[in-house]
Amino acid sequence: MVLMKKADLGLSEVVSSVLVLTMVILAITLIALIVLPIMGENDERVHNGDVLIEFANMKADVDTAWLSNDTGVTRQAVFTLSPFGDKTEITMFPNLFGVLSSGTVSLKHGAGNFNPEGVTYVPVIITYTASNMYADDIELVYSGEDGGSLSQNSNNILPGSEINGEGSYIIVVKASDEEQSLGGNEIITLEYRLDTIVTYGSDHLCVFDMVLR
């Protein structure tokens, strides 16, 4: 017996539409679940490295100010708080969710204080704390207590300055200066100026005026 059933002419279009829709949904799912997180992690890892370099440059410039006894001259250091704070690169897949990552820079007072000539000074601690969505968070700490050392997640990267192991150059601010903390995903600047260098026992206090903007 011959089967005389004929194909439905409309079926092909319906199947094609369903297949195309399936592929579109699959593509969107792949981008959302795989591509965006990978791009986001890449961007944030790159940004972690960029902020480390920004902190290293800041340390070098602060060192330059006191090494050359350059008092009264205001300088700036720039910190990018998130991968999208200074985005100049066109990427193949724009990372729509990456803008949610952010960072915070704080200007704090360290432990201990110094009282030469009746003025109280405290060591300065500048930190950057990342709040990443994909990559590991990092914490960078510039410590004036150790002669201007730089560490990342408690790993010492750049040592501070010493004088033949007999004393240090301690980076300090006035105890009356306010502590500050600025967060977000933009760019902020640290403005600093060397006021004076004061001898304190075997150490030298490099007195800075610092403010975050």
Add this chain to the structure above:
Amino acid sequence: MNTRTADDGVAEVIGFLLIIAVIVTFAGVWILIYLPSEGNMVETDHARLVTEQFADLKYGIDLLWITGREGVNSSRLISPSPVEGTTISGLLFLSPPVGTGTITVGEGTKFKINNDTVTALKITYNSANYYASDIRLVYDGGAVFRNDEGEAQSIFLEPSLGTDRFVLVTVNNDEEQQVLGNIPLSVTYSYVDTIYYDNADVTLISAGSDNPWNTLLPQTFANVTVVEYEASIGGWS
């Protein structure tokens, strides 16, 4: 009259094969063109970054003797590899390789100043790139040399050398230190001592013909200042 009818399954098979072909072509272009192109860009950018860091290192070393900070140590960051700072976005190919680098601190070119022999402080960076041409940067006695793969070494930053005065940065320890890595490293240096010479003849001792110092010396200077440094490389501790 042709009575053969089309096989209903052929269109689907051809369609499936075409889709596979498109996917394979896309992956091929991705692996063979996009990744090497982006890798080349990342490693070239990194070469620029390390070159800037060497220029900054020279400035930092000079700053200590210019300001007379004897006994003071300072440090600078060097990134031997783009791994931490710039990542190739490989998407599904999660971790395509990128280059590494080696940093060496030790003794460089030997000089004869009148009857004394001094050895230049030498800090070297050698890249080991996957995509871009390798570069070599050398800080040697106050000068910075650079050479790209297959090219001769040339002077990138001049030493502190004028018509009548010459300042040479030297080192007095024969211990060479070498670190191969892909995380940022520190180069720490301290200014130890200074020796002055008047009316001094400066010549090179057994320097190879490709040493760029050959284009600057021998010469006689009214004043020669030899500044002695100690230097070391540090990782994360």
